[in-house]
Amino acid sequence: MPSWTHHLQGLLNLFLQSHCPLCQRNTSDTLCQYCARQLQNCGQKNPCASWQGAVPIFGWGVYGGSLKRAIAVMKYENQPNIARMLGVWLGEAWLLHSPQPHTQLLVVPIPMHPQKQKQRGYNQAALIAESFCQTTKLKLSVNGLERVRETQAQFGLSVSEREKNLAEAFVVGKKFRDRCPSTSVLLVDDIYTTGATTKSAVQILHQSGIKVLGLAAVAIAIKDQHTSS
16 A cells, blocks of 8 residues: 555544543544443443332442543533443443333433523433433333423432422423323433432323333432432
């Protein structure tokens, strides 16, 4: 191969590379190999550990360390591809550890208020749910829920304050209002903390006669740990 071709290929490879959003190393992927490996190590051996109670929770990882950093970058530094990657990993974990593997489900992401989504440019929960469904082959209903009231950040609020903050924040989406789904819903979100968001969403769905199997979340916050979701 002529030397100019090697130089051209080298320039092309350099052009196609970008910086890892977590460590700034050069990479042609969403994350560099080092950060991707660190992040994968955050996955729980038993994602079904919290699959119990009124609203069972399926959690890919524990909110902290590399996973906490990745979620922050995903949400606040315009990195939607991290959401897609985490959705794939959540989906792979569901295929391996699903508490009800043969159940027909309709996946519904936790929505953002339209104004907040316009500012961010995307809803990370919806992107996670899309990749989750592409991996698991479950059906997706992006607009199953709507957020009609803009709430303040949950960070630093007590459990009761979070519940009050989210009261009447959601309504059932138009598609579900026109036709109630016959299958159970699996909610999807990036972080599960005190459960206030999930509880509010489940309550609205139940009021319309829609069954909710549980929530699949990328990260579960350690008990009593405050987060921004």
